[in-house]
Amino acid sequence: MDLGIAGKIAIVAAASKGMGKAVAVGLAREGAHLAICARGESELKKTTREITSSTSARVLPVVADVTSPNDIQRLVKKTADEFGRIDILVNNAGGPPSGLFNSFSDRDWQDAVVLNLLSAVRLCREVIPYMQKAGGGRIINIVSVAAKQPIESLVLSNSIRAAVIGLAKTLSIELAPDNILVNNICPGWILTDRLSALVKKRAEASGKSFDSTLSEITTTIPLHRCGTPEEVANLIVFLASERASYITGTTIQVDGGLTKGLL
Ligand SMILES: NC(=O)c1ccc[n+]([C@@H]2O[C@H](COP(=O)([O-])OP(=O)(O)OC[C@H]3O[C@@H](n4cnc5c(N)ncnc54)[C@H](OP(=O)(O)O)[C@@H]3O)[C@@H](O)[C@H]2O)c1
Structure with a gap:
């Protein structure tokens, strides 16, 4: 299947390791050019070298912390300056700490909201105008099965991932006239x-x-x-593609069957 991704421009946030990296590799293999970010410069540069040595993709590494509004603005501006457009945004970040409800202060909750909800809000805010200009786009949020079925000792994730799904569903409706499709992926236990x-x-x-x-x-x-990061990335690459042109507002788990709910 030709995914129609060749020549598209993507931002993959939090992509020096794990699932973000696997998504970056997957998009690059399909011919996209990318900006990737993470806080740690050496791992980010290593990942950039890995991708550019094994694909023909151009990769722009931007050291950026997705909890910082300034870093997000810089990431998006540098991407637009380098490539001239933005077609695909994959929202990703580190995970919030594990623990029981009683172990977290207001500050912990605020930090988790900034890391896992506001980062997506801010990245969307910066990127959407470029997608509107380009006549469409794809936004894919990496969340967690915690949004569908709470995970033990992960109250922050269980709560905040659900808010991202509310954001994405709303955006999928508001941005449909702009042909910007918005979906969520819920990884289960991924290595x-x-x-x-x-x-x-x-x-x-x-x-x-x-x-x-x-x-x-x-x-x-x-x-x-x-699961492997690549098994999650395969679905994200498909959703980022031209072949996923009638899929928006969905929340799909990649979890080996872990989630027990019917929908
Ligand atoms: N693995 C699982 O089983 C699983 C399941 C469900 C959901 N998730 C969620 O999926 C997301 C990705 O998880 P993963 O397992 O792929 O993680 P990972 O292997 O630990 O990789 C995390 C990546 O995010 C970057 N990162 C972390 N905090 C960042 C920040 N504030 N700003 C920019 N980059 C940041 C890291 O680089 P730096 O540290 O250098 O910044 C690294 O590149 C997390 O939110 C996690 O909670 C994971």
Whole structure:
């Protein structure tokens, strides 16, 4: 299938590692040119080199923290200056800390809102005018199955991901006349550094080993394994493509069957 992505310009936020990186690689393989961001410069440059040495994509690495409005404005402006247009935005960020409700202060809640909701709001605000000018676009938010089915000890994620879905659904309606399609992806348990950190914390809290804690998690997944970042990226690349032209306002899980709800 020709996805029609060749020559498109994408911003993939939080993309030096994990799922963001896999999305950047996937889009580059389909012929898109990209801006990618993260806070850590060396990993970001390493990822840029990996992508440019294995594809013909042009990649603009921008050291930026998505919790900073100034960094977001700089990221979007540099992308537009470099490539002249923006067609695809993949909203991603680090995850909020794990813990029970009682362990979090107002400040923790505010930080999580800034990291996982306001970052998407601000990136959309900056990018939408370019998409309107280009006659359309794709916005894809990486959220979590936590939005569909709460995950133990992840009250911040369980709460704030749902707000992103509300944002995306609203934007999908408001931006439909501009041919800007907005969708959410809900990863389940995906093999990344974030997953390792969560499993380590859960193992320490229960006094169990890392491996037995991970195996307790995988037994709850109908496919009996964690997913790979590439398995999540495959769907995001499709949604970013011309072939996904009638899909907007959806929230799709990539979770090996973990989510138990019917819809
Ligand atoms: N892995 C899972 O099982 C899973 C499941 C559901 C949802 N999620 C969510 O999906 C998102 C991505 O997770 P992942 O597992 O791919 O994480 P990861 O492997 O830990 O990678 C996170 C990436 O985001 C960057 N980043 C973190 N905070 C940032 C910030 N404030 N500004 C800019 N870049 C930032 C990191 O680079 P720097 O640290 O250098 O900035 C890194 O490139 C997270 O929100 C996570 O909670 C993960």
